[in-house]
Amino acid sequence: MSIYSPGDSVSSVKGVGPALEEKLHRLGIYTVGDLLRHFPRNYLDFSKQIKIKDLRDKTPGSFLATVNNPKTFYSASGKLITQSVAQDSSGKITLTWFNNPYIKRLIKDGASYSIAGKPSFFGKGLTLISPMIEEGDSFTLNTRGLVPVYPQTEGINSRWLRKKIYELLQNIDLHDPVDAITLDERALLPLQQALYRIHFPTENKERWSADKRLAYNEHLRINIQNRLEMDKLGHSLPVKIIAKIDIKTSHLLPFTLTSDQLKTIHHLEKDLKSGEFTHRLIQGETGSGKTAPLFFAANQALASGYSGAILAPTEILATQHFHTFLKYSLFPKQVKLVTSSNKVSLTTEPTLFIGTHAILSQLPSNLNPPLAFVAIDEQHKFGVAQREILMNRSPLPHLFNLSATPIPRTVALGLLGDISISNIHHKPNLRIPVKTFVITPTKYKNSPKWLISEMEKGNQIFVVCPNISEHIHDVSSVEKMTSEYRRFLPKKYPIWTIHGKLTPETQQQILFQFKNTPGSVLISTSLIEVGIDIPTANIMVIHSAERFGLAQLHQLRGRVGRGKEQGYCFLVPTNDDEIETERLQLLQKYHNGMVLAQKDLRLRGAGQIYGEKQHGSLQTRLKYFWSKKLFLKAKSDALNLILQNRQKAQKIASGLVSW
Incomplete structure (x- = not known):
């Protein structure tokens, strides 16, 4: 008899109260179906049970043994310790549990049990600490066969997940959407x-x-x-590609194009010429010249009588792009800046619109001349809904995404062939890779002396928080960190704060002051993620780092180490969540944005292909997904x-x- 349906709330599962439900939400589990789709990240191979004498230090093993009655005592530090001895024909091993008085009720003196765990040296010899233990003649979930290990969080471990998923599978009848003929x-x-x-x-x-x-x-x-x-x-507009336009554009550039940039120009012009809609990702590290191919695409579109649009996440970056494109456009009078504070006047002339999300509200869907393409710089800063509003036009503009670290969904579609990818591998100025460290809040409290010593040298520090004010418990905010840094830094070191609620003029003024004040600190939201170039800022501290995506963290890290000195980035998570710590540690190991995006994709999922949610929906942990x-x-x-x-x-x- 079926008790559950996939769409039932996870709170309907026996034993799941409000506290556990909240913890399951952290894992992206909201329904019974979500719990069944919470696939293992790996397996412990207990398919062959061994003898006690064959157990090795720090190597997981499983064995069948009799267990004697457990005894309890307190350590010198007051910790409750429960110990028992497991024995088979080859020898004995001590089983140890800390602060677990209930284990005494579960073990019957002299009974046979299936036991699994990772042995280690504790006290006088080899022991198993908190082993998994099940009755030897019963069905086992934890100690025999291939035992699943799941992504978990504080209060939800793999043992609990195994039990609940097994119970669900015994009490659910699933409809298979794929017919039997196809399956065969x-x-x-x-x-x-x-x-x-x-x-x-x-x-x-x-x-x-x-x-x-x-x-x-x-x-x-x-x-x-x-x-x-x-x-x-539907279809896109076919743009006539004129060779003379490319030659004239090249003559405007004060630099020689790299082979990767030339390939990308060819890709973009092929897309524009085809008349078939193309979604293309232009991927390259910060400063690699991702924008240069767009000079050519924009000039070709305007020359053919069509418009184009370039979106940037902030007014600061949009303004930078506007001034850059003015220099390299063959039609500078037809380049217009569109922001919330700079309304655009529409004409019937082909126009290159450069701006923030304000473009979405200021450009009508029946724009004349229509858009040949839309380019989105740093795509992860724009929501799915914002991109879809811009693309809800006829004829359909080509979509070009520029990113150092593309969102996981785009990487998934690119790897599977449904998005075209152009890579620009050239790295600017042979910069020294930024040294990245994941450290606990407790350890970070010991760092003021080092920070002060760096500021004495004139180095500047970025401090980034996810929020302006403290409206979520334990999550760092600009206001909270400003108070904390004022408390431990000597008064001679200036501290500036910046966030999105300030006017663009005020933001620019603060950035100018920070840039020109050696030995100072800028405390900010992720506003500084793009468009900031301060070569003397070599230290980045990101508090509540788990609240940011890898794309954001990689971009933020790119704000330091832009000069000749070594750059440092410290990622300070709010807690020791296993999944988030593993994700953050990827930044310690990798410095390539595309590699990070692929790792994030496998770890967190790609999200919905068509919809709002950007993480956790596609089952990228499956081997055959690739x-x-x-x-x-x-x-x-x-x-x-x-x-x-x-x-x-x-x-x-x-x-x-x-x-």
């Missing part, structure tokens, strides 16, 4: 069987067959939605379904979302 042709498991095997495989073969089926679901859904969306969007071969098979199946019956195809796609 593609050699795929039924949905419910695949779910059971991904969570509780008895061998690797079962795990991979389940992985393949669940990845196929993702690919089929992506392709149906993508095709239906593309059919709705199979181009499976993706192309699903693409073929999606096209056939749409040709046969569009409404049925849409229903299948919806079913693949809601199971």
Whole structure:
């Protein structure tokens, strides 16, 4: 009998109260379906149980043994310790639990148990600390076979997740959106069987067959939605590419174009010429010259009698772009700045509009001449809804995204072939990579002496917080950090604050003062993420770093180390959440924006392909999600379904979302 449905709130699961529900929300789990889709990140291989004598220090192992009655005592520090001895025909090992008085009730003296854990040296010899233990003759979830290890958070561990997911699978009857004929042709498991095997495989073969089926679901859904969306969007304007325009544009440039820039210009002009809508990502590190190819695209569009639009996340960056394009445009009188404080007057002349999100409200959907392209600089700063408003035009403008660290959804579509990618690998000035450290708030409190010593040398410090004021408990704010830094820094060191509520003129004035004051601190929101170049600022401290995406953190880190000196970036999370700490540590290891975006994609997911949510929806932890071969098979199946019956195809796609 089915008790649960995929759409039921996770609070309906037995044993999940308000406190646990809130913790599950941290993992992106809101419904029963979300919990079933919370796939393992890896597995502990306990498929072969060993003897006690074969256990090794710090190597996970599983064995069958009899256990004697546990004894409890207190350590010198007052910690409750419970210990028991497990024994098999080869030897003995001590089992130890800290502050767990309930374990005594679970163990029967002399009974046989299946036990698993990672041995380590504690006291006089090898011991298992907080081992998993289950009755030896019962069905086991934690100590035998391939045991799933899940992304977890404080208060929700893998043992709890195993138990709840197993209970759900015993009490749910899932409708499979994919018909039996397709499953047979593609050699795929039924949905419910695949779910059971991904969570509780008895061998690797079962795990991979389940992985393949669940990845196929993702690919089929992506392709149906993508095709239906593309059919709705329609065609783009064909732009006539004139060789003389490129030659004249090149003569305006004070630098020689790199081979990557020349390739990207060719890509953009091919897109513009085709008349078929193109979504292209131009990826390159800060200062690599991502903007240069747009000079050519803009001049070609204006020469053909069409308009173009370039969006920047802040007025500061929009203004910088405006002045840059004025210099390199063949039609400077047709370049206009559009911001909330600078309204644009529309004419029938082809125009290059450069601005902030104010462009969305100031340019009508029936603009004349229409837009040949829309370029979005630092795409992660714009929401899905904002991009869709801009793209809701006929004819449809080409979409060019510029980013050092593209959002995970774009990376996913690029890797699977549904977004074109142009890479600009050239790095500016051979800068020294910024040294990055993830440190706890406690450790950071010991850093003032070092910070002061750096400021004595004239170095400047950026301090970044997610909020202006403290409206979320424990999350750092500009106001809170300003008080804290004023408390521990000597008064001779100036502290400036900047955020989005200040007028653009005030922001510019503060940045000018900071730039020209050696040994000073600027405390800010993520406003300084783009368009700021202060070579003497070599230290970046980001508080509540887990509140930022990797794209933002990589951009913020790019604000320091822009001169000749070594740059430092300190990521200070609010707490020790395992998932977030692992994500932040990626910045310690990698300095390439595209690599970081791909790692973030595998760790956090790509979000909805068409919708508001940008994280956690696509199952990128699945190995077969990255199979181009499976993706192309699903693409073929999606096209056939749409040709046969569009409404049925849409229903299948919806079913693949809601199971």
